[in-house]
Amino acid sequence: MTESTSSQEPKDPKSTSPGSFRVLLGMLAQHRGPLFAALILSLIASATGLAQPAIINLVIEKIGEEPVTSLIIVLTAVLIISSIADAFQIFVLTRTAEHAVLNTRRSLITRLLRLPISVYDTQRTGDLVTRLGSDTTLVRTAFTGGIVDMVGGIFTMVGAIVLMALIDPPLLLTVLAVLVTATIIVVAASSKIQKYTKQLQQSVGALGAGMDRALGAIRTIRSANAADRVDEELQVQAQQAFGRGRKIAIIEGALYPISGLALQLSFLIVLGFGGARVSAGVLSVGDLVAFVLYLFMLAMPLGLIFSAVNTIRSAMGAIDRIQEVMNIAAEDDLGRPARTAQSITFRDVDFSYPDNLTGILSSNPDATTDPSPAPHSELPSTEAAVQPAPVLTGVSLEIPAGKTTALVGPSGAGKSTVLSLIQRFYDPSRGTILLGDQDFADLSRSSVREQIGFVEQEAAILAGTVWQNLRLANPQVTDAQAWSALERVGLKERFSAAPGLDTVIGDRGVSLSGGQRQRLALARMLLMDSSILLLDEPTSAVDSRNEELILSAINTASRNRTLVVVAHRLSTVTDADQIIVLEEGRVAASGTHAELIKTSPLYKELANKQMLI
Numbered sequence: 001m002t003e004s005t006s007s008q009e010p011k012d013p014k015s016t017s018p019g020s021f022r023v024l025l026g027m028l029a030q031h032r033g034p035l036f037a038a039l040i041l042s043l044i045a046s047a048t049g050l051a052q053p054a055i056i057n058l059v060i061e062k063i064g065e066e067p068v069t070s071l072i073i074v075l076t077a078v079l080i081i082s083s084i085a086d087a088f089q090i091f092v093l094t095r096t097a098e099h100a101v102l103n104t105r106r107s108l109i110t111r112l113l114r115l116p117i118s119v120y121d122t123q124r125t126g127d128l129v130t131r132l133g134s135d136t137t138l139v140r141t142a143f144t145g146g147i148v149d150m151v152g153g154i155f156t157m158v159g160a161i162v163l164m165a166l167i168d169p170p171l172l173l174t175v176l177a178v179l180v181t182a183t184i185i186v187v188a189a190s191s192k193i194q195k196y197t198k199q200l201q202q203s204v205g206a207l208g209a210g211m212d213r214a215l216g217a218i219r220t221i222r223s224a225n226a227a228d229r230v231d232e233e234l235q236v237q238a239q240q241a242f243g244r245g246r247k248i249a250i251i252e253g254a255l256y257p258i259s260g261l262a263l264q265l266s267f268l269i270v271l272g273f274g275g276a277r278v279s280a281g282v283l284s285v286g287d288l289v290a291f292v293l294y295l296f297m298l299a300m301p302l303g304l305i306f307s308a309v310n311t312i313r314s315a316m317g318a319i320d321r322i323q324e325v326m327n328i329a330a331e332d333d334l335g336r337p338a339r340t341a342q343s344i345t346f347r348d349v350d351f352s353y354p355d356n357l358t359g360i361l362s363s364n365p366d367a368t369t370d371p372s373p374a375p376h377s378e379l380p381s382t383e384a385a386v387q388p389a390p391v392l393t394g395v396s397l398e399i400p401a402g403k404t405t406a407l408v409g410p411s412g413a414g415k416s417t418v419l420s421l422i423q424r425f426y427d428p429s430r431g432t433i434l435l436g437d438q439d440f441a442d443l444s445r446s447s448v449r450e451q452i453g454f455v456e457q458e459a460a461i462l463a464g465t466v467w468q469n470l471r472l473a474n475p476q477v478t479d480a481q482a483w484s485a486l487e488r489v490g491l492k493e494r495f496s497a498a499p500g501l502d503t504v505i506g507d508r509g510v511s512l513s514g515g516q517r518q519r520l521a522l523a524r525m526l527l528m529d530s531s532i533l534l535l536d537e538p539t540s541a542v543d544s545r546n547e548e549l550i551l552s553a554i555n556t557a558s559r560n561r562t563l564v565v566v567a568h569r570l571s572t573v574t575d576a577d578q579i580i581v582l583e584e585g586r587v588a589a590s591g592t593h594a595e596l597i598k599t600s601p602l603y604k605e606l607a608n609k610q611m612l613i
């Protein structure tokens with residue numbers, strides 16, 4: 001592997017930030033059919049709305065001179081058509097908005113599950129979940145309360161202006177001067193709304209992340225009587241979100257009287273100036289009434305447009321946050337598929353965790369940056385940031401095919417990191433890792449992982465049934481195979497009562513003990529057809545009876561397979577074919593238990609402490 005394939009991820013050429021407005025336009029383009037239909041309906045509603053004052057004008061002029069029944073019938077028909085068009089428009093828009101939210105959520109789910117592992121190291125899951133939940137919900141408002149309202153409103157306004165110009169141009173110009181000034185103020189203030197919405201959503205994200213962490217550690221919190229303290233901390237975050245919401249409220253509150261004042265002023269001008277023109281005989285009473293009604297038609301959409309601009313700005317704030325995730329290139333799966341092999345070799349491997357990712361998503365609610373600049377479109381390069389501390393230095397090791405290799409050493413020595421590198425969760429900063437004789441750098445990540453079964457230090461159990469957990473890695477598993485795997489890890493009896501494999505295990509597997517969780521994860525691994533098994537402290541959470549069960553399951557599972565096991569308790573690995581001792585990210589020694597007792601002072605010390613010698 002070359003030095004260039006460091007822990008930075010490849011840049012996705014498509015991942016440049018297009019800006020939230022362009023993204024919004026892209027979303028709208030995806031739904032152009034229904035939006036076009038909504039637009040037509042909105043135009044029908046506007047046109048029928050605009051026709052009403054003209055008909056009323058006619059009625060006023062003709063009343064007393066000739067029958068107006070037919071005009072009244074036309075007016076009623078126009079009213080009905082206008083209402084029906086409105087109703088359909090709302091339905092089409094709301095449905096389209098739900099589609100837009102669905103599409104956004106789908107892409108987010110796909111991306112959130114495929115980000116480079118290093119992103120999860122630094123990003124709070126609660127914040128990522130908020131982006132999927134409340135941020136996507138804000139997108140809906142851009143459709144329902146935004147775009148079409150605005151377009152339909154503009155159409156009505158233009159129509160009203162043209163018709164008013166036909167009636168009395170000087171009166172119109174006076175009214176427009178007032179309204180244009182108000183519009184300029186509203187549009188300028190709305191950019192603040194976008195900024196504050198993004199900050200508000202960041203606060204909500206931080207609150208979600210805090211609550212997520214607290215609920216994950218609820219037993220510790222309650223046992224430490226720390227609920228009040230955690231409560232206080234979360235209340236502070238909730239208060240912060242409130243503060244941001246209040247800023248939006250202040251702007252919206254200030255804008256409301258501005259638009260209201262502008263409208264009142266316009267009406268006063270029309271009544272005063274228009275009334276004078278009626279007495280001067282320049283304008284008929286019917287014309288003045290029609291002019292006032294058109295002013296209504298101009299004013300109503302203007303109010304809608306003002307609020308639509310704010311709604312769209314809010315949605316754009318949320319879209320910014322969604323785009324931040326979408327702009328992170330998904331973990332690459334480049335390279336050719338790996339051929340099956342069972343040995344792994346590290347040659348002079350250096351590795352550091354990328355620790356400069358904290359700013360990749362603006363989840364920090366204190367961030368007050370303007371949302372308009374492009375969010376980070378790639379993981380920052382390791383060179384650009386402060387050089388992170390090395391976790392592995394010059395590690396060379398051979399993990400032979402079909403044998404058991406144990407990794408031991410003090411806490412923080414880098415044992416779990418070696419397992420992460422074997423799974424290609426990260427790439428080394430220097431050196432080469434080989435699967436058989438194939439360089440990892442040439443292989444696709446998924447094909448390497450296909451050959452590997454892994455049980456984490458804190459065995460991950462998904463909420464759902466035993467069955468769902470067992471089939472996670474291998475959906476082809478049969479009932480008989482599942483029971484046999486459960487038997488091998490000593491869990492058959494635990495689930496023998498109905499509903500058997502359909503037994504639901506709670507969120508985070510809470511209805512199972514630590515040892516049972518570990519064993520269920522082990523059973524899942526046994527069902528995978530992997531030729532290399534990685535176990536991170538498989539017996540860390542269990543008593544000696546469970547330990548025996550697990551060790552015997554591991555023994556059966558590892559027949560003809562390569563086993564790499566990280567162990568604190570040396571007693572569990574004294575029989576390993578090879579034991580590698582890691583110390584501060586370097587290989588301190590390797591050999592069998594008997595050899596290491598003689599050759600490695602560190603191993604001897606560890607064995608001594610554990611009363612093995």
Ligand SMILES: Nc1ncnc2c1ncn2[C@@H]1O[C@H](COP(=O)(O)OP(=O)(O)OP(=O)(O)O)[C@@H](O)[C@H]1O
Pocket residue numbers: 121353355391409410411412413414415416417418
């Ligand atoms: N995701 C991460 N991001 C940054 N640093 C990490 C990360 N994971 C581990 N480290 C650091 O890397 C070093 C090695 O950690 P590692 O988990 O590999 O040690 P270990 O030998 O498995 O320890 P233990 O026996 O306590 O599990 C430690 O200093 C640890 O703090």
